[in-house]
Amino acid sequence: MPQGNQSHINEFLLLGLSSDPKQQVWLFAIFLAMYLVNVVGKSVIISALQRETRLHTPMYFFLSNLSFVDICFTNVIVPTMLANMVSKSKNVPFAQCLTQMYFFVTCAITDSFLLAAMAIDRYMAICNPLHYTTTMSPRRCLLLVMASWVVSHLHSLTHTILMARLSFCGPNIIHHFFCDVQPLLILSCSDTSVNELLAFTEGSFVILSPFAFIIVSYFYIAHAVLKVPSGEGRYKVFSTCGSHLPGVALYYGTAISVYIRPSSTYSVTKDRVVTVIYTVVIPMLNPFIYSLRNRDMKQALRKLTRRAE
Structure with missing residues (x-):
């Protein structure tokens, strides 16, 4: 099939998570609640960090940026998903679909690099x-x-x-809740080998490189902490790292399972559920995982609450 700059399809039909009206009601309520927790919670964290000059340190600087990126991440996906659930028309223009994909990929990769920067910061502080x-x-x-x-x-x-250079001849139905790379590649009637090669090679680099930095950093942190004679000191660091690592493992595990593989192995049902985890659930939990077990952060939030009262 010849390639071209012009697509035969000008819009896509975004099916969302479910076509059942009853399921859409409770799904709308759940994702609206998660969206509000994400935006409000992280806005509070950013505000608390900005007001508390004692927390103007590298760790909290990265945490503020992570919170901001996760707010952007959520705003790229969830409002469109919610609107899709309550709208009779589920059509998305081609340009809007590409725009959403662009900002989604940008936020996801930035999130990944910031998690690596936070791990390096902890490595330098401890080791x-x-x-x-x-x-x-x-x-x-x-x-x-x-x-x-x-x-x-x-x-x-x-x-x-x-x-944007691919041709889309039909069908135009995206079995997903947002415009992601893999579902679009499946719909293309052009040769997608270059796109898939980029996703596998460069995609592997931007996903696996930060993950490798995180693993190596925490390995050296664990090695250094085991040398600490104080049991209380070891417990404090391990309890903090222990809360970080499950979130990191879940984020990278789900992302790698979806993107570091050929599009021919894409599964609509399985990957749609996995994608919800790293696009909505983990960004909502990230700053809370990294901050709420921290005594200084808790004090900053209490001060902000008292000022609001």
């Missing part, structure tokens, strides 16, 4: 405390965040340009 102040200087922290955004945008832009 190299004497060099922590100079290594994790404000300028370097800012550069890490900026690099995360730049790499994410470049990766997403490449995906979007290649997707």
Whole structure:
């Protein structure tokens, strides 16, 4: 089938999570509640971190950025999903679909790099405390965040340009709740080998590289903590890391299972459920996992609550 810049299809039909009206009612309520928890909770965390000057440290700087990215992540997907549930027309214009895919990929990759930056920060604080102040200087922290955004945008832009060059002849039904890369590739009547090669090679790099940094960082952290003579000190660090690692494992495990594989193995039902976990559930939980077991963060939230009263 010849490729071209012009698609035969100008819009897609986004089916969402369910076509059953009864299921859509409780799904709408659940995802609306999760959306509000995500946006309100993270806005409160960002506000508390900004007001508490004592928490203007690299760790909380990354946490603020992670909270902001997760709010963007949620706003890219959930409002459209909710509107789709209550609307009779589920058509999405081609340009709008590509736009959603672009920002979704950008936020997902930025989220991944920020999690890696937070792991590196903890590694430096625990394993190299004497060099922590100079290594994790404000300028370097800012550069890490900026690099995360730049790499994410470049990766997403490449995906979007290649997707825009494909032809879509029909059918136009997307069995998903948002415009993701794999469902669109399945619908294309063009040769998608270049797109799939990019997703597997560069996609593997931007997903697996941060994951590798996180694993190596926590390995060295665990090795350093085991040398600490104080049992209380070991418990404090391990309890914190123990709450981080399940969230990291769940995020990367679900993302890798969906994207680091050929599109021919894509499963509508299985992957749609898995995608809900890393696009809605994990972004909602991330900042809470990284902050609510922290005494300083709890004090900052209490101060913010008292000021609001």
